[in-house]
Amino acid sequence: MKVSLKLDADDQENDRSVMIYWKQFKSLVFHKWHVLKAGLMIGNIPLWRLIIHDWSKFTPVEFVNYARFKYGRKDTAGWARAWLHHLHHNPHHPEHWILSWRGNPDFYNSIGKGIAPFITMLSMPETYAREMVADMMATSKEVTGSYDIAVWLNENGPKMRLHDGTIARLGKAMVDAGYYFTDNSPWSYMAGNKFKWWNLEVK
DSSP states (O other): OOOOOOOOHHHHHHHTHHHHHHHHHHHHHHHHHHHHHHHHHHOOSOHHHHHSTTGGGGSHHHHHHHHHHHHSOOOHHHHHHHHHHHHHHOTTSGGGGEEEGGGOTTGGGSTTSOSGGGEEEOOOOHHHHHHHHHHHHHHHHHHHSSOOOHHHHHHHGGGSOOOHHHHHHHHHHHHHTTEEESSSSTTOEEEOHHHHHHHHHOO
């Protein structure tokens, strides 16, 4: 009689469970470190905001589900729960500032005008808009090895649903970080010498 030593998918995940959570922890610390560095360079973000950045990712609903999705089985339902929890608890995400139709006093006056009335974008306070830019830069550093987000933001910025006030504050943060606009479009960033120097010097 042969005894199979082959583990099924669940057993394999359990076998490496400690490792996937350790990887997730290291990933979080790495991200927070780069958010701190980017945030200090941008300026006008309270230090305590940078220190507690993404704190909710250490809660069970986020930590466990993100670890499983990134390093274990692709549980999309678990990831969705984690992402929704994250958006509700982290005001540096623009989705945190979306008001559904239930909270929009003008909803019943806007019926028939398309999908736009179903959500209202609120303006992000400057601190959170700046933290959002630091978050983008840190993510870029992790993915590409560079803090430079000009190309990504020029391509994806127009697709983001943002209040005009948020776009203006984001632009100010980008200028303070050493970027400049190449034309009159809000999505035409290019890194200037200040940013290029900082990006090369900071590891």
